[in-house]
Amino acid sequence: MYAQMIKSTGKGVKSLDEMDPEERAFQERINAGGKIEPKDWMPEGYRKTLIRQIGQHAHSEIVGQLPEGNWITRAPTLERKAILLAKVQDEAGHGLYLYCAAETLGVSRDQLTRDLLTGKMKYSSIFNYPTLTWADMGAVGWLVDGAAIMNQVPLQRTSYGPYARAMVRICKEESFHQRQGFDIMMKMANGTQAQREMAQDALNRFWYPSLMMFGPSDAESVHSAQSMAWKIKMNTNDELRQKFVDQTVPQAEYLGLKIPDEHLKWNEDRGSYDFSEPDWDEFFDVLQGNGPCSRDRMEARNKAWDDGRWVREGLLAHAQKKRSRNMAAE
Amino acid sequence: MSDPLFEFLCRMGDNTLVLGHRVSEWCGVAPVLEEDIALANTALDLIGQTTLWLNLAGEVEGKGRNADALAFRRDIWDFRNVLLVEQPNGDFGQTMMRQFLFDAWHKAYLTALQSSSNAQIAAIAEKSLKEVTYHLERTTDTVIGLGDGTDESHDRMQNALDRLYPYVGEMFTSDTVDAALSAEGIAPDPASLRPQYDTLLRDVFSQATLTIPASDFAHKGGKSGQRHSEHLGHMLAQMQWLQRAYPDAIW
Numbered sequence: 001m002y003a004q005m006i007k008s009t010g011k012g013v014k015s016l017d018e019m020d021p022e023e024r025a026f027q028e029r030i031n032a033g034g035k036i037e038p039k040d041w042m043p044e045g046y047r048k049t050l051i052r053q054i055g056q057h058a059h060s061e062i063v064g065q066l067p068e069g070n071w072i073t074r075a076p077t078l079e080r081k082a083i084l085l086a087k088v089q090d091e092a093g094h095g096l097y098l099y100c101a102a103e104t105l106g107v108s109r110d111q112l113t114r115d116l117l118t119g120k121m122k123y124s125s126i127f128n129y130p131t132l133t134w135a136d137m138g139a140v141g142w143l144v145d146g147a148a149i150m151n152q153v154p155l156q157r158t159s160y161g162p163y164a165r166a167m168v169r170i171c172k173e174e175s176f177h178q179r180q181g182f183d184i185m186m187k188m189a190n191g192t193q194a195q196r197e198m199a200q201d202a203l204n205r206f207w208y209p210s211l212m213m214f215g216p217s218d219a220e221s222v223h224s225a226q227s228m229a230w231k232i233k234m235n236t237n238d239e240l241r242q243k244f245v246d247q248t249v250p251q252a253e254y255l256g257l258k259i260p261d262e263h264l265k266w267n268e269d270r271g272s273y274d275f276s277e278p279d280w281d282e283f284f285d286v287l288q289g290n291g292p293c294s295r296d297r298m299e300a301r302n303k304a305w306d307d308g309r310w311v312r313e314g315l316l317a318h319a320q321k322k323r324s325r326n327m328a329a330e
Numbered sequence: 331m332s333d334p335l336f337e338f339l340c341r342m343g344d345n346t347l348v349l350g351h352r353v354s355e356w357c358g359v360a361p362v363l364e365e366d367i368a369l370a371n372t373a374l375d376l377i378g379q380t381t382l383w384l385n386l387a388g389e390v391e392g393k394g395r396n397a398d399a400l401a402f403r404r405d406i407w408d409f410r411n412v413l414l415v416e417q418p419n420g421d422f423g424q425t426m427m428r429q430f431l432f433d434a435w436h437k438a439y440l441t442a443l444q445s446s447s448n449a450q451i452a453a454i455a456e457k458s459l460k461e462v463t464y465h466l467e468r469t470t471d472t473v474i475g476l477g478d479g480t481d482e483s484h485d486r487m488q489n490a491l492d493r494l495y496p497y498v499g500e501m502f503t504s505d506t507v508d509a510a511l512s513a514e515g516i517a518p519d520p521a522s523l524r525p526q527y528d529t530l531l532r533d534v535f536s537q538a539t540l541t542i543p544a545s546d547f548a549h550k551g552g553k554s555g556q557r558h559s560e561h562l563g564h565m566l567a568q569m570q571w572l573q574r575a576y577p578d579a580i581w
């Protein structure tokens with residue numbers, strides 16, 4: 001999940017009877033599975049919460065280019081390099097669709113970018129972890145894109161039209177990302193001794209950060225309840241985390257890798273795996289900007305933006321010159 | 331000298347390999363999101379072309395080497411790319427200028443290669459040309475836009491042109507490999523393509539309000555493999571590291 005700890009109005013969910021007619025019609029449309037489009041009336045809280053959520057998701061796609069970009073120049077074969085490049089290119093495209101979806105809510109891409117660069121807006125905690133070996137490219141695709149899919153597949157049915165449509169496009173590509181990640185893991189897990197060790201090490205480092213992607217338990221959260229009533233959040237964090245664990249454990253077994261959790265056990269009654277919670281103190285440290293790569297990531301984004309200023313200004317100036325030359329010619 | 335056909339195929343594949351690698355270094359840090367996507371696209375095209383050229387090179391050589399073996403297991407003296415493409419990215423302007431200078435040559439050369447007497451070469455050229463035509467359109471627009479943009483963008487683009495122009499000449503030098511290939515109708519004589527290249531450059535740089543350097547001095551040593559720049563070794567160290575460190579592994 002790329003959006004974590006999204007705050008809604010925080011006021012608790014109103015019943016239909018407490019709503020004025022406009023809001024009631026809005027909520028009834030959502031309840032009936034209808035879509036809200038940019039020109040439709042919407043509560044201010046809905047709009048703001050969506051901007052935060054879609055913005056954070058977009059930022060995650062953008063910052064998410066960096067940990068994988070870290071290995072493009074060291075990819076071991078031409079094919080692997082092309083696949084990884086295509087994947088990272090997709091992520092940039094995802095960022096673009098999502099910024100466009102956010103723009104329909106009345107916030108510009110430039111504003112969102114500024115909010116990311118000043119640290120006012122966050123991106124997913126997962127991208128603050130380093131990618132240290134080639135197996136990490138496998139682990140990221142398998143686990144990180146895998147966890148993202150868990151969240152994003154239900155969001156294809158979200159109530160806000162542009163967001164739902166962006167998700168449909170994104171999900172198609174994400175499942176390809178996960179498959180290529182798993183494919184790298186297969187090669188590594190069935191490879192030489194050194195490759196197997198790299199694969200296990202990558203799983204060890206990415207397991208708990210992947211579980212953190214779903215965010216802390218939000219069963220009791222008013223924000224979560226409101227977002228679910230609005231259908232901009234479709235499941236609780238715990239539900240998605242459990243689904244992810246249940247899906248991933250057999251895959252790890254298939255790879256012959258060990259999930260780094262001594263308490264991991266099949267629970268016959270629940271029909272699910274019991275597992276250990278990640279270290280939530282570490283999660284909050286990362287959110288505070290104290291992740292292993294937090295500073296590097298923000299510096300890299302800021303540097304790219306600052307270094308690119310003359311390019312953006314130059315191209316804009318040229319477009320303006322051209323426009324005024326065309327006008328003079330008319 | 332080794333087989334001219336093998337040399338030629340390495341030249342083609344190494345140009346796209348090395349330039350594709352350089353372009354891929356931009357991943358995630360371009361000036362705008364659309365450029366991140368476009369640069370990745372260019373890099374992907376070039377890597378795809380590399381695979382075609384170097385696989386064919388391996389076939390022609392007949393020693394069981396494929397594109398990966400050639401890309402990841404040769405050392406610097408075996409590389410046959412022109413010096414231009416191994417030059418560092420510099421700022422975005424330098425990257426775009428390098429790409430434009432190369433694209434303009436690449437398009438002219440591939441166009442001629444479409445009528446190669448070697449059917450496999452003609453087929454690769456035809457496929458590559460579609461991609462490269464688009465590359466050249468984009469870099470032409472960018473060079474003009476930034477040259478004729480702000481004072482700062484103009485100065486940066488002029489610096490980039492001054493810095494890179496001495497690497498243009500090597501693309502048009504003809505040597506014994508070129509002579510052997512053009513005698514058999516496999517590839518054009520590069521020198522024959524210079525006039526059309528110069529015409530294009532004059533047109534684009536006049537729109538970009540940039541001045542082509544007066545000196546025609548040309549660095550050499552890349553396509554012959556005799557003397558690459560120091561930059562290439564660092565690129566290879568990065569690119570080839572996994573294959574070198576774990577020679578038995580399959581990835």
Ligand SMILES: [Fe+2]
Nearest residue numbers: 061090091094
């Ligand atoms: Fe994505």
Ligand SMILES: [Fe+2]
Nearest residue numbers: 064091145148
């Ligand atoms: Fe992603």
Ligand SMILES: [Fe+2]
Nearest residue numbers: 091145174177
């Ligand atoms: Fe992805």
